[in-house]
Amino acid sequence: MRLKIGVYVCECGPNIAERVDIDRVIKVISSLEEFEDIELVVKRYKLLCSNDGQAFLKNEIESNALTHLVVAACSPRDHESTFMNVCKKTNLNPYLFNMVNIREHCAWVIPDKAKATEKAIRSIRAGIRRTLHQSELLERELDANPDVLIVGGGIAGMEAALMLADEKRKVCLIEKTERLGGKSIFYSQLLSRQGNSAKMIQQKIEAVQQNAHIQVFTETELESVVGFFGNFEIVLKVGKETELQTGLKAGAIVIATGFRLLNPNKLPQTVYQKEDEVYTTLEVESMILNEGKISLKSGKSPQSIALVHCVGRDEKGYCSTICCSTIIKIARMLKAKLPQISIRVYYRDLCLPHKTDQQTYEEVKAEGVDFIRVKEAGIQNTSIEYTQIDGVKKKESADMVILAPAMEPADGTEALAELLNVSLGETGFFQEAHHHLNPVATSIEGIYIVGAAQGPKGISESVAQAQAVSGKILNRLIPGEKIVPEVKVCKVLEDFCTGCQTCLEVCCYGAISFNEVKGVSVVNEAVCRGCGNCVASCPSGAMRAIHFTTPQLYREMIEAIR
Amino acid sequence: MNNTYDTLVIGSGIAGMEASLLLAKGGKKVCLVEKLPLIGGNIIKNEESYPHLECSTCMVAPVQQEILQHPNIDLMMLSTVQKVEGEAGDFHVTLHQKPRYVSLTACIGCGMCYEPCPVSLKNEWEENLSDKKAIYIACAGALPNVPVIDPEHCLQISGKKNCKACQEACMFEAIDFSDQENEVDIRVKTIVVATGFELLDVSHFSHLGYGKLPGVYTAMEFERLFASNGPTSGELTLRDGEKAPKSVAIVHCIGRKEQGYCSGVCCMSSLKHAHFVKHKLPDASITHFYSDLCVPGKLSQKFLHQVKEEGVHFIFQTDPEAVRVAENGSGLEVKYTHGKGVQETLSVDMVILEPAMIPDKTASQIAKILAIDQDNHGFFRTLDEKAGSTETSRSGIFVAGCAEGPKDAQYAVIQAESAVGHVVRSLSVSHTE
Missing domain, CATH: 3.30.70.20 (Alpha-Beta Plaits)
Incomplete structure (x- = not known):
């Protein structure tokens, strides 16, 4: 078949017409010797992107039975898709079309009209040559499974499961431990902006357990995953006997594996023994939940409690975001239970980025909790050694010390990342596809991240992310609809x-x-x-x-x- | 224009755009309402976004482009919500659209119309740091790349003179002086409120000298000064347009005490501002006056360390609002209390104030029209007992982005996607009923 290439030069109003000699472009291109065994149709048009222009182009493609198309106009970023859509309305494969930018690359940047024209001619000639080497590419449609696998049964995993199950999506929720709830089950109380009561967590656990669309596997881990967005095949390792469960399929996978707290004992500035009255925030939360009170190992009530912020912040190289509000919540709980005792909080910076937390801080301060600003602080058993802002070093002791250690990625994060082939960021948390624009997706299409697996965060942010993932999945993976993968592979x-x-x-x-x-x-x-x-x-x-x-x-x- | 939609999205900032696009890609019909003649919101005013210092306009432009081209999105610019009746599943909404006077379909954005316009005005979008004509686009790269006419100042429309300079310059017959305002009634099943934020007006803090001392800038003014598509094409000069600052003071937490909350993102953007100054003016000395460095998240502290290593100074203040700025010859003088309690002064050429984020000025009116609750700061309230959810006090209405409270772009997008999750659920409820 003899090739017939259509070359259309857009005037773009005065934008190209005034700065490029289009008549000369057409004359030179039409008479190019190297294309003599090919039939060329070379024309100009005032505005190809307009509705009239698109109709003109469609008619040209059809009436000339063009085998290839070159449009010399503006940036492909503006109108490549416009002209590809014109091709799609004809028999011409859109990948046999090529767009040459003679506006931004020539007309707008070269003041000398002759030079701009010369560059436009070269660009178009190059575009024609490229087009001759392009091949037809075909879009394909693939069936997609709308079910979802969620890895991790903490607050984020449960919220995502509930949102998806509400839309009748079949959800398989796997949890490594023997119970749902993650770290949140250690809490007896939440922040006021989270409704205070920790009942919400128990309610979510029950709702997950009772939901017919959610299948829960506890003491279960991922064994293997193969496939891609819309078509993952999954093998689980279930129960203590690690029985393999095969044959599971899902269209999307949500990572909700949460966090662990840094072990403060590993830091040089926190030196204490197991028998010392030193606790992490999570240990104290769980003491209050299980025993309903705060007591020393001897069973006595402490007369003074010190709370220390930012344990491991410098070593980890990041701020865990929620420790300040957690400490303030705990200080308030302690003050309510033991109103007479001394509660001293040692902090470096108040990081309370939520709109309600500063007010909570002011209230807790007014309730009689002392806040001491330090440059740095360490502990030696239950003594706090700190440097004041003015540089003076001090040492104070307390009956009990509560540390707010940094949040770290959960155990097994690296292995899971490898298994799923998703990246971890420089601080070891799962890496989002784009920091701003695509924060709950990973670079692997169909694999999402929520909660503290993506970075240090609290319950509210985890819930928001879990809902975000549901928004993503419900709109990207629709039952009965096919998915169209990338063509230019x-x-x-x-x-x-x-x-x-x-x-x-x-x-x-x-x-x-x-x-x-x-x-x-x-x-x-x-x-x-x-x-x-x-x-x-x-x-x-x-x-x-x-x-x-x-x-x-x-x-x-x-x-x-x- | 079809008049029934699955969702009405109010506001076309990063949150509103993400909500609209995600829904549109899922086959939902969206009406996106924006009060300005351009889309993109506050983020496009930033040259670069932290923590990766990615070019914001380059990052957002493809999203804006998709919004403009998506067949499932009807975009109404220069428009506001006037009235909402009905309930979740069937809201009756009245929109008011101001005339643009320039056809969105005929205009190709060549810009031939600005030059001949005889009127010169301050460009508010550029924080009044540059001038515009009565027919204008907000800045280079604004999308859609179609100008708008300010009817109050246009000689022809205001009836001052029979001037047709722009119309004569336009090769595409895109300008129509008779364009009229428009009331449009639509029916929507759900609503996403994404009206965003503005920065607290700092001119009432008289001790900081803003508005009186030319060397004092707000964070937003500085962003535009640094922007390569801004009033100085990115050249960091003082208001005389010539002198570059040799010393800069950055004052944190303006209005934090008064507002009663920490905006959570200003520390990071002020660090970015310090980095910007260092980047363009390596010899400039930069001093931060701060009380808490709130740089949360897995990547931000690294940026703080980077800025410290660039030689930026940090002076702790128990109360940054106690910092005073006064005139000192041709420059400025910052009075502050040193960590050891001693009063000191620092002479600088430029002061950048980092003000609190507050709700957009339309928030109260929108709250009234939609009958949804605001919190005591004026941000839209979500349900406490549903910690982190984007559900408002009214069924079928969701909130995303800084309309709910100060936050960064990442969390704004997360909330937008969360709101989308709720929209889809509401739609299937109203479908089955």
Whole structure:
């Protein structure tokens, strides 16, 4: 079949027409010798993106039976999708279309009209050459399973399960320990902005247990996961006997594995023994919950309690966000139970970023809790050694010391990250796909993160994230609807692949696996997003980005600089 | 325009955009209402966003572009909500739209119309640091890239003179002086409120000299001064437009005591401001006056350390509002109390004030129209007993972003997605009934 390329130059009103000599562009392009075995249709139009312009283009494609299309106009960021959609209304495959930017690259930046025109001609020539090397690409649709696997039965995992189950999604909720609730079951009381009562947590546990759409597996961990968004196949390790449960399928996976507290004993500035009256915030919460009171190991009531903030903040290199409000909540509970005793809080910075917490702090201060600002503080058994703001060093002792240690990623985080092929950030928590724009997703499509697994946070933020994940999943994975994976993916040329597996390491999306039998890499096209990392790093040139092949790029470049 | 929607989203900042797009991609019909002639909210005023110092406009532009092009989203700019009747599942909403005078479909954003306009005005969007014409876009890169006419100051529309300069310059017949305001009735099943924040007006803190001493800036003014698409194209100069500051004081927590809350994000943005100054003016000396450094989250402390290593000074104050700023010759003088209780002064060329985040000025009116509760600060109240949820006091209405309280962009997006989760649930309830 003889090739017929349509080249359409948009005037973009005066934007291109006044700065580029379009008549000359058309004359030069129409008479190019190197394209003589190809039929060229070269025309100008005043505004191709307008409705009239799109109709004109559609008619041109059809009436000329074009095999390829080049539009020389504005930035592809503005209108590439517009013109691809025009192609989709015809028989022309949209990947046989190419957009050349002669506005931002020529008209708007080169004051000399002759030079701008010259560059426009070169760009268009390069665009034509590239287009000739492009291939038809076809969008595919895949079936998707709308069920969801949630890993971790703490507050975040439970909230996500309930939101999804409410929409009749089948949820499989797995929990490593023998019970649901995570760390939140140690709390006897919540902040006032969380409704004070910890009953909410018990209610959530019951609601999860009673929900017919949620299947709970306790003492269960993930054994393996294969597949991709919409089609994960899952094997669980269930119960003490670690029986394998296979055959589970889900379209999405939610990581809700929570946190653990840093062990303060590991820090040089906190020196104490097991028999000392030194507790972490979680240990005190659980003492109040289980015993209903605060007492020393001897059973006596303490006469003085010291609370210390920021334990491990410098060592971890981050602020755990919720310790200040937690300490204030605990100080208030202690004051209510033991109104006569001395309660002293040693803090460095008050980090109370929630709109209600500063007020709570003022109230607790007025209730008689002493807040002492320090530059730094350490403990030696139950003595607090600290440096005041003015540099003076002091030492005070208390009957009981409560430490607010930093939050760390939960045990097993690294293994889970490896199993799911998702990244951990520099502080060891799961890494979100984009800090601002996509905070509950990971770089692997269909795998989400909620709660303290993503970073230090409290109940409210965990609940919000869990609801966010439900918002994501309910809109991305709709029962009965198919998913359309990326078209411009990467491929392996098996003959060239030496099996070095460099590509496996650089792939951000976990799209590449290794075929041991053939000794070559294999790209899962449903997962690949065509970023090209593998292409750039392959030492033997075996990787190919199918819409950015070497011939396409080289031919385009050679034509542009010829 | 179709007049029934699954959701009405009020406000097109980062939260409103995320809620609209997520719903639209899930096949829901969305009406997005924005009071300004452009979309994007406050985040697009920032040149870079912490902690990765990513270019904000580059980050948000693709989202804005998607909003403008998505077939499931009807965007109404220059519009406000006038009346809401009915209940969850069937709200009857009346919207009021001001005329733009420029056709969104005919205009290609070439900008030929500004030059000939004879009127010159202060550009409020640029914190009055630059001028605009009576036909204008807020800044370079504003989306949609279609200007708007200020009818009060346009000679033709205000009837002062028969001026058609912009119309004559437009090659696309996009300008229509007879454009009229519009009342639109729509029916929606759910509502997401994402009206955002503004910064506390600092001019009433007379001891800080804002508005009187030209060297004193608000955080937002500084953001625009630093922005490459801003009034000085990113050149850090004082108000004379020539002199670069040699010394800068950054005062934290302006209004924290008065408002009764910590806004949670100002410490990080003030650190960013210090970094910006160091980046453009490496020899400038920078001093922070702070009482608490609230830099929460897994990445922020690292940024704090980075800024400290860049040579930025930090002076602790028991009360940052006790800091005084006065004139000192051609420069400024900051009076403060040193950690050991001694009063000292520091001479600087520039002072940046970091004010509290407060609800958008429309919040109270919107609360009244929607019949939803506000908290004692004027932010929209969510249900305490549902810790962290985005449900408001009224069924079918959800809140996301800084309309609910001060927060960063990440948490605003999380709330938007949470609100979307609730919207989907409400929709299937109203569907089955």
